[in-house]
Amino acid sequence: MREKKKTKVGFYSLTSCSGDILEITNMEEDLLKLFEIVDVVDLNVAMASTGVRPEIAFVEGAITQPEEARFLRKLRKEVKYLVAMGSCACTGGVIARGPKQRRAWLRDVYPESWEEFRSGFPRPLRDVIQVDLEIPGCPIERRYFLHCIAYLLKGVLPEVPNYPVCMECKMKGNECLLRYRGMPCLGPITRAGCGARQPSRGRPCDGCFGPYADANLDSLVEIFRGLGLSEREIKNRLDLFWERRR
Amino acid sequence: MREALIARVEGHGRIEVKVKKGKLQSIKLDILTPPRLFEKLIVGRHFSEVPTIVSRICSICSASHRVVSVMALEDALGIKVPEEVELMRRLLLHGGVLESHALHLFLLALPDYYRKASFVELSKDAPELVTLGFRLKGLGNRIQETVGGRAIHQITPVVGGMSAFPPAGELESIAGEAEVLMERTYLTLKDVPSLELTPLAQVENWVSLSGREYEYTGGDILINGRERLRVEDFSRRFHESSLPPSYVKHTLLDNEKTFMVGALARVLNNRSKLKGRAGSFCRELGLTRQKSTFMNNLAQAVELLFCLERVSWIVEKLLKNREWSEEGIVVDFTPRAGRGVAAIEAPRGLLLHRYSLDDRGYVLDGDIVTPTALNLSEMERTLRDMAGHLLREGVRELTPSLEMLVRAFDPCISCSVHLLEV
Numbered sequence: 019m020r021e022k023k024k025t026k027v028g029f030y031s032l033t034s035c036s037g038d039i040l041e042i043t044n045m046e047e048d049l050l051k052l053f054e055i056v057d058v059v060d061l062n063v064a065m066a067s068t069g070v071r072p073e074i075a076f077v078e079g080a081i082t083q084p085e086e087a088r089f090l091r092k093l094r095k096e097v098k099y100l101v102a103m104g105s106c107a108c109t110g111g112v113i114a115r116g117p118k119q120r121r122a123w124l125r126d127v128y129p130e131s132w133e134e135f136r137s138g139f140p141r142p143l144r145d146v147i148q149v150d151l152e153i154p155g156c157p158i159e160r161r162y163f164l165h166c167i168a169y170l171l172k173g174v175l176p177e178v179p180n181y182p183v184c185m186e187c188k189m190k191g192n193e194c195l196l197r198y199r200g201m202p203c204l205g206p207i208t209r210a211g212c213g214a215r216q217p218s219r220g221r222p223c224d225g226c227f228g229p230y231a232d233a234n235l236d237s238l239v240e241i242f243r244g245l246g247l248s249e250r251e252i253k254n255r256l257d258l259f260w261e262r263r264r
Numbered sequence: 265m266r267e268a269l270i271a272r273v274e275g276h277g278r279i280e281v282k283v284k285k286g287k288l289q290s291i292k293l294d295i296l297t298p299p300r301l302f303e304k305l306i307v308g309r310h311f312s313e314v315p316t317i318v319s320r321i322c323s324i325c326s327a328s329h330r331v332v333s334v335m336a337l338e339d340a341l342g343i344k345v346p347e348e349v350e351l352m353r354r355l356l357l358h359g360g361v362l363e364s365h366a367l368h369l370f371l372l373a374l375p376d377y378y379r380k381a382s383f384v385e386l387s388k389d390a391p392e393l394v395t396l397g398f399r400l401k402g403l404g405n406r407i408q409e410t411v412g413g414r415a416i417h418q419i420t421p422v423v424g425g426m427s428a429f430p431p432a433g434e435l436e437s438i439a440g441e442a443e444v445l446m447e448r449t450y451l452t453l454k455d456v457p458s459l460e461l462t463p464l465a466q467v468e469n470w471v472s473l474s475g476r477e478y479e480y481t482g483g484d485i486l487i488n489g490r491e492r493l494r495v496e497d498f499s500r501r502f503h504e505s506s507l508p509p510s511y512v513k514h515t516l517l518d519n520e521k522t523f524m525v526g527a528l529a530r531v532l533n534n535r536s537k538l539k540g541r542a543g544s545f546c547r548e549l550g551l552t553r554q555k556s557t558f559m560n561n562l563a564q565a566v567e568l569l570f571c572l573e574r575v576s577w578i579v580e581k582l583l584k585n586r587e588w589s590e591e592g593i594v595v596d597f598t599p600r601a602g603r604g605v606a607a608i609e610a611p612r613g614l615l616l617h618r619y620s621l622d623d624r625g626y627v628l629d630g631d632i633v634t635p636t637a638l639n640l641s642e643m644e645r646t647l648r649d650m651a652g653h654l655l656r657e658g659v660r661e662l663t664p665s666l667e668m669l670v671r672a673f674d675p676c677i678s679c680s681v682h683l684l685e686v
Binding site: 033035036037038040041043044046047049050053058063064065066082083086111112113115116119120123124126127128135137140156157215216218219220221224251254258 | 298299300301302303304305309310313316317320321322323324326367371372381382383384387394395398399401402405413414415416417419420422427428591592
């Protein structure tokens with residue numbers, strides 16, 4: 019029997035900590051299986067580029083440079099599916115802060131050379147191109163990545179969970195940090211998918227998966243006020259991972 | 265002019281070599297990962313949010329960034345944590361080193377030793393080598409997940425303690441896996457062929473922490489095995505200069521000397537404290553005599569053995585004489601104004617965080633010095649020496665050897681993008 023042609027898959031990194039691609043290498047020996055199932059054409063951390071165009075592209079990181087935007091527009095034309103991976107690619111991430119101060123910060127940090135930098139406010143991929151799928155998380159969950167790639171290889175877009183982290187806490191039988199310990203947990207408005215990693219370990223959810231579709235932000239803000247949080251504390255709490263606009 | 269994007273490193277870097285009529289004109293290591301301005305992002309944030317933000321500087325060193333930021337903030341707030349918290353954090357850091365070294369040594373560097381393009385190619389000829397690499401990396405990640413709550417961007421280390429402890433059974437199973445891997449790792453690593461590279465780039469100056477034991481936390485800064493410097497005095501001897509248009513600042517010792525940080529620097533400074541299998545393997549390799557930059561790969565091999573031995577030791581110590589509970593320990597404290605500093609040995613070398621806080625615990629300013637930034641000038645110096653030599657020998661294709669040299673430093677390029685003048 020003739021071997022079926024393998025789908026070409028590329029992994030690309032924009033402005034980021036490289037954590038989403040690292041999370042993929044964290045499937046350890048199963049990574050070799052991925053190389054068997056698909057034809058990996060780009061994965062800079064592991065190999066030199068093959069120079070071959072991918073059919074599916076997974077992109078981590080936010081856009082801060084004009085060349086990153088150019089690269090993405092070109093990539094968009096070449097691929098069937100373009101997937102944004104991780105919170106930097108989906109919302110700008112933890113680094114998308116201080117839109118107004120950015121030039122001043124650059125000048126402070128690089129007093130001699132800041133004017134040569136064309137580094138802009140971190141933007142999510144969907145600001146520049148059409149994205150087929152967003153895999154949220156900081157970092158992404160490798161199990162969910164595998165779920166997604168399995169769907170894409172069959173030509174189907176996977177569903178993203180549309181319920182809050184609270185559901186996962188309930189399933190694990192966790193004590194509610196918001197209700198019983200008065201911790202400002204973002205679980206009630208944050209998309210599930212991580213298995214409630216932080217609340218299961220005594221820390222309130224920071225919201226790195228972003229809001230789920232029916233999230234009631236106003237109601238949670240009222241609860242935070244009731245806990246005695248100041249407006250500044252509430253703002254800081256909400257803008258750690260959530261999308262901000264310039 | 266020749267340029268090449270360096271493959272098999274973390275982040276994006278490029279070596280730019282200018283050659284004219286067979287002579288080296290200039291050589292530059294470009295760090296292409298754009299600035300993210302972390303030291304600015306934390307200004308005005310509450311101290312409790314800082315570890316969560318700064319761990320995102322780098323995925324592969326996230327445990328180091330998280331733990332050292334917590335330590336620096338505890339220094340600023342005058343907090344002392346109990347021994348089991350300290351041990352648990354140390355266990356986490358050993359997990360980080362195991363994962364980082366196993367990834368670099370087995371999957372990124374060893375393909376060079378066997379003249380293969382990648383670990384995928386290597387796995388066809390030497391599957392046992394790649395399997396072992398993944399198993400060591402997997403153990404490192406399992407430690408980070410079990411103790412830290414996630415393999416990347418850990419959760420549990422918080423200012424004042426640890427927000428949760430792992431189940432005792434999980435710790436025992438980790439120690440068991442470490443013991444199983446010990447002998448196998450030693451037997452595999454001792455048969456790794458040596459790189460044929462001339463001339464071997466020589467380490468002239470090296471810097472690491474040095475305390476009573478071989479450890480990744482505690483002690484003073486030690487320069488070339490002789491001069492001691494307290495962590496808080498770091499900026500008396502080490503100064504940054506900015507060479508545009510690279511996004512990374514260069515750091516020199518006493519304004520003139522380049523130096524190396526990382527596994528080799530640690531081994532050179534602390535070899536007498538290496539016991540057991542790691543100690544005997546270190547002597548067998550003779551890597552402290554040769555002082556070659558490329559020996560950093562083998563110093564990582566020594567540290568893999570060290571970590572495996574140490575993980576079992578820490579687990580045993582943690583589980584002894586204690587009614588185990590998965591509840592975290594966070595000591596009581598009140599926020600106050602203050603300045604704090606802490607340094608640890610990240611997998612790639614010395615990592616230093618400094619913060620000052622206002623009286624309500626909000627950050628006034630922060631300063632983060634990363635190992636890859638510290639190594640940058642030394643990388644360029646050794647690249648220049650090596651390129652010059654290869655050209656004199658009439659070698660036409662410089663890229664593979666130069667890439668191999670950069671790779672030996674195990675640069676973590678996303679780390680190197682946010683230095684701030686102090």
